[in-house]
Amino acid sequence: METERYFLPHIAWMEGYVPGEQPREAGFIKLNTNENPYPPSPLVVERLLGACNEGLRKYPDPGATGVRQRLSRLFGVELEQAMVGNGSDELLNIALRCFAGPGDSVVYPYPTYAYYEKLIQLQGARSVQVDFGEDFSLPESILVPGARLTLLSNPNSPSGTLLSVEEVEKVAARAEGLVLIDEAYVDFAAGGCLELLGRYPNVIFTRTMSKSFSLAGMRLGFGFAPAELVAGMWKVKDHYNVNQLSLVAAEAALDDLEHMRANAARIQATRQRLKGRLRELGFYVWDSQANFVLARTPGPSAAGLYEGLKERRILVRYFAQRRLEDCLRISIGTDGEINALLEVLEELLKK
Numbered sequence: 433m434e435t436e437r438y439f440l441p442h443i444a445w446m447e448g449y450v451p452g453e454q455p456r457e458a459g460f461i462k463l464n465t466n467e468n469p470y471p472p473s474p475l476v477v478e479r480l481l482g483a484c485n486e487g488l489r490k491y492p493d494p495g496a497t498g499v500r501q502r503l504s505r506l507f508g509v510e511l512e513q514a515m516v517g518n519g520s521d522e523l524l525n526i527a528l529r530c531f532a533g534p535g536d537s538v539v540y541p542y543p544t545y546a547y548y549e550k551l552i553q554l555q556g557a558r559s560v561q562v563d564f565g566e567d568f569s570l571p572e573s574i575l576v577p578g579a580r581l582t583l584l585s586n587p588n589s590p591s592g593t594l595l596s597v598e599e600v601e602k603v604a605a606r607a608e609g610l611v612l613i614d615e616a617y618v619d620f621a622a623g624g625c626l627e628l629l630g631r632y633p634n635v636i637f638t639r640t641m642s643k644s645f646s647l648a649g650m651r652l653g654f655g656f657a658p659a660e661l662v663a664g665m666w667k668v669k670d671h672y673n674v675n676q677l678s679l680v681a682a683e684a685a686l687d688d689l690e691h692m693r694a695n696a697a698r699i700q701a702t703r704q705r706l707k708g709r710l711r712e713l714g715f716y717v718w719d720s721q722a723n724f725v726l727a728r729t730p731g732p733s734a735a736g737l738y739e740g741l742k743e744r745r746i747l748v749r750y751f752a753q754r755r756l757e758d759c760l761r762i763s764i765g766t767d768g769e770i771n772a773l774l775e776v777l778e779e780l781l782k783k
Contacts (some may be wrong), residue, residue, distance in 0.1 A: 442588060449546065452749055456753055461772055463763040464747040466589075466617075468646040469551040470682070470698065470766070473691040476647070477657065479684040480677055492676040502686040503654055507626060513660035515666060516682070518673050519617055520640040520653030524583075525551055525670045527612055527636060532557040532580050540583040543586045543755050544589065545614065548583050563755075568593035568718060569601070580609045587617045590751065590761040591721025600625045604632045610661075612636045617722035619644035619696050621704070626656065634657050642725055645685045646698050650678045699723050699764045706762070706770050712783060713774075722761045725758075732781060734758045737754050740780045 436444045452465035471477075494571035503514045517523040524547070532538050534574060540548050542561040552559045562574050568591045576584065580604060604611045611634055618624040618639065622625035628635050638655040642648035652674065657665070674682075678710045684693065705719045707725055714730030729737060738750035749761040762773065 442553060442556045444699050446550070449550045450482075453747060455747070459745055460607065461746045461765060461769045463765050463769065463773060464749045464761075465648075466643060466722070466763045467648050467766070468695060468699070468723065469769060470646055470695040472646040473688040474683055474693075475688045476681050476684040479680050482667065483677060484593050484681045487506040488676060490676075492674060494671050494673075494678055496674055496679055496682075499682045499686065502683060503656075504663070506686065506689075507656065509626075509629065509656055510659060513629065513656050513662060515655050515662050515669075516674055516679075516761050517655065517669065518678075519642065520614070520638040520655065521547065522669070522673060523653050523655045523665075524541075524548070524614065525554075526665050527581065527610075527638075528552065528555050528557070529668050531610055532610050536580040537576060537578055537580045539574060539579045540585075541570060541574060541588075543751075543753065544583075544585045545589045546751075547668045548585075550746040564588075564591075572596055574603060575606050576606060580612045582607050582609065583614065584611065585614045585616070587621050587720070587722040589617065589722065590749070590756065590759075592617070592722035592724055592725070592728045593718055594621050596626065597623070597624075601628055601631075602633050604628055605781075607634065607709060610634045610636060612638065612642055614638050616640045617643055619692065620700055620723045621721035625772075629656055629658070636661060641682055641685060645682075645722075646679055646695065647678075647685060650681045652678045652682045654682075690765070693719045698749040701769055703764045704772055705767075706764065706774075707776055710777075713777065724761055726759055726761050728759050730781070734760050736778050737777070737780055741773070741776055746776055 486672060496753050499516050500511055501512040528551040530594040532555050536557045536733045537560050538557050539560040541564045546613045560576050562571055568588060613625055615624050615637055626637055636657040686758055710717050710727050716728040717735055741748055
């Protein structure tokens with residue numbers, strides 16, 4: 433196209449990230465974007481309604497102080513080690529902008545969160561993909577000499593598999609550059625790796641309130657790193673990067689942790705039931721520790737099953753890419769939504 437000549441070359445040739453489908457029509461069962469099927473804490477709604485007043489004419493707190501104070505108390509970290517972003521995606525973006533430039537190597541295991549590749553391309557950096565084992569174990573070759581940054585989604589997306597603290601620590605101890613541990617789904621897992629923050633100067637953690645806290649629409653992420661890294665990364669963020677209502681929602685959600693934990697437990701129970709039933713139907717299902725499962729189809733085309741479900745107004749995620757062509761990723765919905773999914777899947781498999 434004529435306009436391509438105006439773009440920087442690496443922007444002109446790259447493809448944009450394509451998020452999961454968000455239908456405009458009502459009536460769909462959405463099991464494709466890992467949203468929480470349960471509403472956020474009533475305290476969030478109460479405080480949001482109270483915050484919709486003349487105070488919205490003012491800029492929000494650029495330091496997200498109230499959120500960071502709560503994170504500091506909750507996780508036992510220093511205030512200066514905590515950061516807040518417009519979703520954890522913004523914190524990932526900031527990390528790439530801070531630590532990887534043109535030609536620098538950024539490593540990640542494959543398959544994982546596809547947005548990493550786009551962020552690397554935006555920097556003109558060099559992407560180094562290292563294949564996971566078939567069981568999504570981490571290969572020794574993840575330690576690439578000279579890599580500026582190593583990205584680990586843990587639990588991994590789209591498999592939901594969890595690396596142990598010991599496995600992640602081996603990478604942090606031996607990596608030449610920084611190691612970013614993306615723990616977006618950790619509240620649905622047996623545990624995270626935040627204890628490594630006090631042991632290694634090269635680790636960065638990112639988390640989100642989109643999943644376990646049911647706040648995907650508010651776009652609120654947070655992270656932790658050594659204070660010196662946080663200070664440098666905050667030079668790069670937009671000065672008012674998180675809006676006032678998102679800050680109010682985050683503070684309220686952190687003030688009602690029991691609500692989040694109860695919903696996470698419900699999702700874990702439904703996840704276990706879904707895994708068991710899919711395996712009975714012949715699917716291969718990896719041992720997910722997230723709010724979704726990755727299931728390899730027992731024979732029928734994954735694309736065909738995806739389309740068949742969509743025709744019946746059930747959305748799941750299909751990735752037409754290497755190692756995932758025969759798989760569906762299914763977000764954990766309510767028990768009723770999962771029952772509907774399983775009923776349609778059984779019908780499609782019989783056909």
